Amino acid sequence: MGLFSIGDLHLSLSVHKPMDIFGYQWENHHEKIKENWLQTISEEDTVLIPGDISWGMTLKEATKDLKWIDDLPGKKILLRGNHDYWWSSVSKLNSMFKNMKFLQNNYFLYEDFAICGTRGWICPNDKKFTQHDQKIYEREIHRLKLSLDEALKAGCQNIIVMTHYPPTNDTMEPSEFTNIYESYKVKKVIYGHLHGQESFKVGLQGILNEVEYNLVSCDYISFIPLRIL
Secondary structure: OOEEEOEOOOEOOOOOOOOHHHOHHHOOHHHHHHHHHHHHOOOOOEEEEEOOOEOOOOHHHHHHHHHHHHOOOOEEEEEOOOOOOOOOOHHHHHHHOOOEEEEOOOOEEEOOEEEEEEOOOOOOOOOOOOHHHHHHHHHHHHHHHHHHHHHHHOOOOEEEEEEOOOOOOOOOOOOHHHHHHHHOOOOEEEEOOOOOHHHHOOOOOEEEOOEEEEEOEOOOOOOOOEEOO
């Protein structure tokens, strides 16, 4: 039994959205994901999927992609990304699939770890950060605390956080997100969103102030689920 993660699947089985415009590595990327998944993940494993799951604009358009994920081995915990416009009532989503749970203002257990999280947002920076960004940033901070507080209320001591956006800006300055991870004594943070070599360079990785950060965008991890525990 293991805990793995892979983000930014960008599936488009019901809509026309080829990903190879972002580079040759994205050619038939869903087949790469499936092949690597089948070689890596067993039915006893759990996989964290931090957002940008389907290009479908509605739940109807995304259902084929979600069913494709559900049919793969293992249990899955999914989080909303900035492109997941199909994401609807989380209670409805959690009732639709046998092997998938959807994370929003709540938490799920993996052994003695609480899996918490929220989508996140761009962090304050000197290039572009509007009042609108500030509003969403504060909302996501609130949602993160809701998730963490639910886990703490239940007596969970070991916490893993899953977000879609990186926890810092591109100069890796501390943010309210990193402050919260440290104050709540989060063990690990899993995130995606970043694509391409230049973007990968600005993703916080490794251990900082006793919190371990992992970038799991599928192109960064060569479309192979990364073992977290």
